Amino acid sequence: MGVAERKAKEKEELRNLILQGARKLFVQKGIEQTTIRSIAEAIDYSIGTVYVYFKDKNAILHALHTQGFADLGGQFTVLFNVADPMERLKAMGRVYIRFALDNPDMYDLMFSIKAPMEYLNAVNEEWSEGKTAFNVLRTTVQQCMEAGHFKGHQLEPLTFMIWSLVHGMCSLEIGQRTKGVNLQDADGIVEQAFGEFLKILDTL
Amino acid sequence: MGVAERKAKEKEELRNLILQGARKLFVQKGIEQTTIRSIAEAIDYSIGTVYVYFKDKNAILHALHTQGFADLGGQFTVLFNVADPMERLKAMGRVYIRFALDNPDMYDLMFSIKAPMEYLNAVNEEWSEGKTAFNVLRTTVQQCMEAGHFKGHQLEPLTFMIWSLVHGMCSLEIGQRTKGVNLQDADGIVEQAFGEFLKILDTL
DNA sequence: ACGAATTTTGAACAATGTTCATTTTATGGG
DNA sequence: CCCATAAAATGAACATTGTTCAAAATTCGT
Incomplete structure (x- = not known):
């Protein structure tokens, strides 16, 4: 089950990456400037990806x-x-x-x-x-x-x-x-x- | 100066009307539901009018x-x-x-x-x-x-x-x-x- | 190599605050 | 009463938001 494990780890990593980007924006610019778009842009992923990892x-x-x-x-x-x-x-x-x-x-x-x-x-x-x-x-x-x-x-x-x-x-x-x-x-x-x-x- | 006075009073009244509508929505539905559009609609005026009376x-x-x-x-x-x-x-x-x-x-x-x-x-x-x-x-x-x-x-x-x-x-x-x-x-x-x-x- | 599953994408939608050229209304002198 | 001017009201249009989802791209197992 090596592949499934790696995939799970990658999912976890991307989730953390999103959170890390969100946190950076949140601390730097405040809550209203922390938009989904700005989060996605900060980590070079698309808007939709954010919604895959967060409801x-x-x-x-x-x-x-x-x-x-x-x-x-x-x-x-x-x-x-x-x-x-x-x-x-x-x-x-x-x-x-x-x-x-x-x-x-x-x-x-x-x-x-x-x-x-x-x-x-x-x-x-x-x-x-x-x-x-x-x-x-x-x-x-x-x-x-x-x-x-x-x-x-x-x-x-x-x-x-x-x-x-x-x-x-x-x-x-x-x-x-x-x-x-x-x-x-x-x-x-x-x-x-x-x-x-x-x-x-x-x-x- | 009767006209100017009446106009001033009317402006004041409309301002209060907007505020009254805003307050009603605010108390009933909360802050995020109190939109400019809903305020304007509640008092039967247009969006633009609200912006004439409030910055x-x-x-x-x-x-x-x-x-x-x-x-x-x-x-x-x-x-x-x-x-x-x-x-x-x-x-x-x-x-x-x-x-x-x-x-x-x-x-x-x-x-x-x-x-x-x-x-x-x-x-x-x-x-x-x-x-x-x-x-x-x-x-x-x-x-x-x-x-x-x-x-x-x-x-x-x-x-x-x-x-x-x-x-x-x-x-x-x-x-x-x-x-x-x-x-x-x-x-x-x-x-x-x-x-x-x-x-x-x-x-x- | 190829079909299937998974992941990623970004166009599209609805709703928001805001602006401003245009329209409507009111005013007052001839 | 008419009409030019001023004042007030309008709502279409724009930028930005959160959110959705069919399509594209990628990865996987055989």
Whole structure:
């Protein structure tokens, strides 16, 4: 079965090539400039070929969204070294924020844009990336609780609250809602606001 | 000058008619179904007429975004009755969340979608709606501080942090990031998480 | 070498935002 | 009432998008 194997590998390679081209365009030019035509042109294949390997544009965006979670997960690996769960929680926030502000379009795709979720609805699959990421956060919060923090709080709502806080800052910053609002020091507002959150965390 | 006045009034009326049609479509069908053609058809005018009254689609979306802020501001009027700033802050959060979840597309347009901000950049104007809304929140937080709360915190970063927290919950919910993540009680997660936030507020 | 299966192609379609020459309507003076 | 001028409204036309699919090109097995 040597031929079938090679063919399967070639299919996989071309799929990855398409994704690689799509990602390059996505990161460089943003989501609306990442057209099927531009992807096909970037890798010297025809439009139709893209549709052989991906059902539609949502499928491509979902695949990119998945790559984004792999990247973010990679950034999180440094946190394994932080033993104290509270310190790890804080560090997670910092890594998360840095990832979001360094990769604004990718972050939008992962946490705001509806296309990846529409793909999941269409193929009737679960959001496994989100589930996994949330589990990492929840486990850390749980360990904080086991260490005596967050007395009187419920695990899941609290976890979601913390996620929302950090996501909200990134979302507003990326969506350009901070520039027009803050009079003094609009630049560092995310870092400063996160600092306020850390102060509160120290009391819980 | 009776004629000129009447003409000006007619222009204003037609502008409002276009906006009314756009809003109806926007609320009913969402942003991507709100096309220039569908707007024109809904009010029995031609495509070209829409472009006489609005520079482009971003201008229409910005006008709708402004209407959204007027609506949200209207919802906030009930808060004038709440004398205690801390109670008012909590009530603001509830009103904000209800507005967001009741008007998801409008909320997206106001706080996530880039089109209104791109319009502002194009015409070189400020985001006055955002400024005003943020001022309302900041004033309330300041009054909380004057009443002895939030010791050791900075006003603007803290205000932005609170905004981010509430916005983040709404953004994740509207962006369908909650459904796929939470095992138990995905429905009420926003309310529950906000409840956790209120518990924390009571200690500050 | 050749028929069959697989892969790739790109023309074609529908829908979108946008432009602008043309048509229609309104205005006001003779 | 007429008609020249201005203002307003029109919709055909263009560029670009996602998407489809019959045809062409390539590869495979015998």
